[in-house]
């Protein structure tokens with residue numbers, strides 16, 4: 001099943017302190033993965049493909065795992081398999097054995113139809129899971145049950161209630177029940193806290209995995225290594241040397257059939273409050289005591305708590321021309337599809353350094369990157385300012401890369417300078433490596449009980465505290481979104 005060409009290192013089982021009450025949790029044994037909202041967009045595009053890739057690499061074993069799709073849509077097992085089949089595609093290094101693996105994987109999937117807020121469907125689901133556990137000779141209570149909520153957040157409370165009531169792992173003989181919830185987790189501080197309270201009454205924090213898929217991206221995971229395992233970054237990473245840091249997300253397509261969802265949230269809730277802010281935390285945080293999830297998340301919370309209120313004059317919003325033509329978008333909507341803003345961190349390291357966050361849909365390119373711009377060289381004898389500053393760029397996607405823009409001597413007899421690049425492009429440097437999809441890593445982390453790359457409750461609260469005042473002013477119509485042309489760089493006013 002596992003092709004020799006897979007070159008991702010299989011990670012050894014790991015345990016960590018985040019599983020507070022689950023010290024004797026098995027890493028092996030019967031595993032039931034339930035994808036709620038299996039009929040939806042995320043499930044077919046991301047969740048099932050991630051599970052398939054884990055299966056192909058041997059992280060999900062046929063003799064242990066069973067996957068249940070759950071939703072209201074009335075379809076058969078075979079119809080669900082047909083819906084997702086086209087999304088389970090091989091990457092360039094994994095073509096060999098793909099068809100056989102696909103057939104075997106699809107046989108591990110069963111569909112259960114039911115509503116989200118009544119017991120019948122969940123009782124049926126529990127029966128199916130229990131049958132699978134018995135079939136696998138699983139000792140009652142030692143099984144592992146993972147519930148992935150690929151659903152709109154509005155249904156999280158009833159779904160969690162029903163899981164708690166009908167579908168929990170039956171006793172505490174070392175098994176576990178974990179739930180994965182997607183963003184957006186709330187619309188503002190109050191609604192997020194309400195949701196946290198509702199779910200918190202049903203599940204303990206170590207059972208709740210708030211996913212932010214940007215935390216599963218290769219170069220986001222590299223940030224801590226880069227910063228804290230390299231001597232030459234440490235002394236430079238501060239207000240004395242850095243002029244500004246830009247964290248940018250661009251998409252070259254619009255709402256793409258998701259206008260109904262998007263219009264309720266807008267670009268700040270969809271991208272900035274979660275994905276870009278998580279990246280900011282990893283760029284700005286202090287060195288954690290260790291790599292334990294709680295130590296890392298403690299440092300992230302400190303950064304978030306040090307962010308000062310966003311100034312209105314440092315915000316630009318935009319909406320692309322044609323957004324309102326999407327039939328699922330309400331007439332006259334002011335929802336921003338583009339936003340740029342400055343975040344300022346009031347601490348010893350970052351006082352005075354603007355963190356410029358920018359995100360937009362329907363722009364000129366698809367790209368996510370971090371640009372660290374350094375200050376000018378004091379007393380520059382080469383007068384090299386006109387060639388540009390030192391800049392360190394981390395491109396998260398597409399084509400993962402890190403490069404350093406620096407001034408060098410123009411080769412030749414003349415003593416003149418030119419800007420050049422030291423380039424680490426992953427496509428060239430790691431040609432035989434298939435970089436895992438973010439969801440793949442994060443689902444594996446959930447199975448292993450590693451919460452390092454998931455958002456803790458206090459982190460979420462601190463994130464909403466930063467954006468809620470601005471979002472409320474936007475919701476009240478106090479900000480207008482400036483028009484911009486699809487395929488452009490955003491509104492001209494955004495610079």
Ligand SMILES: NC(=O)C1=CN([C@@H]2O[C@H](COP(=O)(O)OP(=O)(O)OC[C@H]3O[C@@H](n4cnc5c(N)ncnc54)[C@H](OP(=O)(O)O)[C@@H]3O)[C@@H](O)[C@H]2O)C=CC1
Pocket residue numbers: 037038039040041042043045071072073116149150151152153154155182183184261
């Ligand atoms: N799609 C994406 O690219 C991304 C999505 N997310 C998040 O993942 C979650 C799921 O997203 P996505 O798959 O796009 O969502 P969908 O709109 O496709 O919904 C998923 C499923 O939920 C059910 N559903 C939809 N609306 C409702 C409703 N109002 N009440 C009850 N059930 C409903 C439907 O299943 P049925 O009717 O069969 O029960 C649907 O197939 C959301 O929280 C989203 O924000 C996060 C990142 C990216």
Ligand SMILES: O=C1O[C@H](COP(=O)(O)O)[C@@H](O)[C@H](O)[C@H]1O
Pocket residue numbers: 213251270271368
């Ligand atoms: O969470 C979301 O992310 C996607 C972009 O994800 P990426 O991994 O392709 O960068 C975005 O399109 C979507 O609107 C948003 O909900």
